[in-house]
Amino acid sequence: xxxxxxxxxxxxxxxxxxxxxxxxxxxxxxxxxxxxxxxxxxx
Numbered sequence: 001x002x003x004x005x006x007x008x009x010x011x012x013x014x015x016x017x018x019x020x021x022x023x024x025x026x027x028x029x030x031x032x033x034x035x036x037x038x039x040x041x042x043x
Contacts, residue, residue: 004038006035011031
């Protein structure tokens with residue numbers, strides 16, 4: 001696991017809070033986006 005990767009337990013807590021309805025263009029996985037937000041905000 002890399003420095004900013006979320007553990008399985010952390011991901012299980014966050015995943016239900018994310019929208020599951022796709023909008024607009026295809027996006028990268030929610031997990032990658034969440035890690036990016038964490039790195040930008042807290043890294």
